[in-house]
Amino acid sequence: MSDRLEREKNTSLAKNVMMLMAAQFITKVMGLIYRIVIINIEGFGNEGNGYYSIGYTIYSVLLTLSSIGVPNVIAKLISERLAAGDHRGSQRILKVCFGLFLSISFASACLLYFGADFIASVILDVPDVAYTMKALAPAVFFASAAAVLRGYFSGRGSLKATSTSQVVEQFFNCVLSIVFVYLCIGRGSAVMAAAGNVSTSASVAIAFLYLVFFYLRRRRDIRRGCEEQTVPTEQHSTRELLHIVLALSIPMAVGSLISALNDFIDSFTITNCIQTAYAAVAQSEKELEAMAASAAGLLSKVSTIINLPLALNTAFSTALVPAISAAVAKHDRRLAGEKITFSLFASLVIVLPCAVGLAVLAAPVLQMLYPTVSDGAGLLALSTVPLIFLALTCIINGGLYGLGEVRLPAASLAVGAVIKLALNWLLIREPSINVYGAVISSIVCDAVVFLLVFNALRHRLPLQLRLWKHLLKPLLCSGVMGAAVFGTHRLLCSVAGNAVATVAGVAVGVAVYAALLLFTHVFTKEEMAALPMGQKIVRLLQRLHIQ
Numbered sequence: 439m440s441d442r443l444e445r446e447k448n449t450s451l452a453k454n455v456m457m458l459m460a461a462q463f464i465t466k467v468m469g470l471i472y473r474i475v476i477i478n479i480e481g482f483g484n485e486g487n488g489y490y491s492i493g494y495t496i497y498s499v500l501l502t503l504s505s506i507g508v509p510n511v512i513a514k515l516i517s518e519r520l521a522a523g524d525h526r527g528s529q530r531i532l533k534v535c536f537g538l539f540l541s542i543s544f545a546s547a548c549l550l551y552f553g554a555d556f557i558a559s560v561i562l563d564v565p566d567v568a569y570t571m572k573a574l575a576p577a578v579f580f581a582s583a584a585a586v587l588r589g590y591f592s593g594r595g596s597l598k599a600t601s602t603s604q605v606v607e608q609f610f611n612c613v614l615s616i617v618f619v620y621l622c623i624g625r626g627s628a629v630m631a632a633a634g635n636v637s638t639s640a641s642v643a644i645a646f647l648y649l650v651f652f653y654l655r656r657r658r659d660i661r662r663g664c665e666e667q668t669v670p671t672e673q674h675s676t677r678e679l680l681h682i683v684l685a686l687s688i689p690m691a692v693g694s695l696i697s698a699l700n701d702f703i704d705s706f707t708i709t710n711c712i713q714t715a716y717a718a719v720a721q722s723e724k725e726l727e728a729m730a731a732s733a734a735g736l737l738s739k740v741s742t743i744i745n746l747p748l749a750l751n752t753a754f755s756t757a758l759v760p761a762i763s764a765a766v767a768k769h770d771r772r773l774a775g776e777k778i779t780f781s782l783f784a785s786l787v788i789v790l791p792c793a794v795g796l797a798v799l800a801a802p803v804l805q806m807l808y809p810t811v812s813d814g815a816g817l818l819a820l821s822t823v824p825l826i827f828l829a830l831t832c833i834i835n836g837g838l839y840g841l842g843e844v845r846l847p848a849a850s851l852a853v854g855a856v857i858k859l860a861l862n863w864l865l866i867r868e869p870s871i872n873v874y875g876a877v878i879s880s881i882v883c884d885a886v887v888f889l890l891v892f893n894a895l896r897h898r899l900p901l902q903l904r905l906w907k908h909l910l911k912p913l914l915c916s917g918v919m920g921a922a923v924f925g926t927h928r929l930l931c932s933v934a935g936n937a938v939a940t941v942a943g944v945a946v947g948v949a950v951y952a953a954l955l956l957f958t959h960v961f962t963k964e965e966m967a968a969l970p971m972g973q974k975i976v977r978l979l980q981r982l983h984i985q
Contacts, residue, residue: 493570516593
């Protein structure tokens with residue numbers, strides 16, 4: 439095996455997480471930037487963001503059917519074959535998966551394009567969303583193709599392909615979205631939203647081409663690994679392989695589909711229930727449609743901010759699947775339990791201060807990012823509660839997937855989806871609650887899902903979670919940090935303005951939180967060394983006589 443592939447194979451969990459965290463953070467920041475820019479463009483606003491997000495939600499559902507579960511499925515199968523030394527078997531899995539999921543994604547893309555008018559008019563009751571869905575149809579095909587290659591390299595122990603391709607995709611999406619929306623100023627918010635989503639199809643296609651290039655550069659080395667293989671290749675017919683892949687991918691896809699359906703439930707119930715709630719006061723059906731789109735846009739605007747800290751969490755989950763699969767393949771459940779325990783702990787240390795900071799600075803953040811449409815502070819503050827449950831559930835599901843328990847997350851998410859649909863339908867129809875009902879239902883739904891999957895995981899792996907160390911210490915540090923952030927903003931806002939005071943508050947919060955983590959010894963020296971760049975941090979602290 440070449441030096442390049444050997445280095446990629448030996449990349450540690452911490453380094454893989456670091457790469458993914460960096461990529462996720464960069465992509466989410468770029469995503470936030472272009473959404474900020476286009477929402478503040480004249481004629482776009484909450485209404486245009488509503489058309490944008492509603493169409494994107496339908497796209498996400500079909501994308502889930504054809505590709506969302508693919509990276510984890512392929513990563514699991516590839517890592518198991520390589521752990522057994524079966525390089526030829528891993529290549530065969532890649533070929534079978536490529537043919538299977540490209541066929542599914544092509545059918546999904548056609549369904550989205552040709553069914554756009556029916557979905558928009560009959561199901562959503564917002565006809566102008568059809569423009570956005572048609573613009574996104576090609577993205578379904580290219581995203582699925584890219585997902586296969588990302589899963590393949592993830593299974594080989596290298597997440598460089600995933601992280602770099604995500605950054606490439608989002609960079610082009612960011613630039614092209616802004617350009618295309620500007621070119622359509624004056625043509626109505628629905629057309630502007632569709633123009634912004636044309637860039638998604640273009641950028642996903644570019645990311646796929648990058649992944650093809652990434653694979654071709656390593657093709658000779660991969661072929662050499664197959665030629666030097668000393669163990670027998672696992673003998674499965676193509677039909678048997680398809681059965682194995684589908685047996686794993688369908689439950690994973692169902693789980694991801696139900697998760698995506700939660701966003702669809704929000705879009706569907708908001709567009710219908712808001713129109714019901716305000717039917718007596720609206721002057722026309724067009725005004726009702728605009729009100730529904732604005733409410734959906736408001737929720738999407740808040741979700742874009744919430745997704746930023748959540749993206750960092752996805753890195754742990756993505757890196758866990760092949761790591762857990764490899765540990766289980768070697769019958770080392772203790773190691774698998776340690777990896778999940780540490781990932782849950784590190785995730786909580788990351789997400790808690792983010793949730794507290796966003797709750798404290800909800801109004802200032804929205805004013806700074808969306809000066810032309812800064813409403814939604816209460817919605818943002820309330821949305822930080824389900825953020826915590828979502829982050830932990832993401833880690834737990836990654837662990838369950840690695841164990842091969844793909845049905846449990848799907849079943850738990852199905853229970854949550856039923857709860858969400860029922861609560862959305864009851865709450866959003868009330869004018870005094872309206873779009874807040876979607877967040878209230880998310881709190882209940884995500885809490886139930888978390889409890890179900892956590893209970894399932896702790897009966898399957900030895901977790902070493904301790905209340906004081908793993909929950910109360912991070913919670914205490916986050917609370918003190920929140921007070922520091924609030925005080926800093928209040929002190930500086932009147933003299934320096936909202937933007938400066940908000941940035942200063944965040945900076946003070948980061949410094950205070952870091953100091954509190956060290957002072958309360960939240961991480962041991964060994965745990966800190968296991969973090970991305972942890973060994974360098976430990977050496978620095980030792981030089982400063984802090985650790």
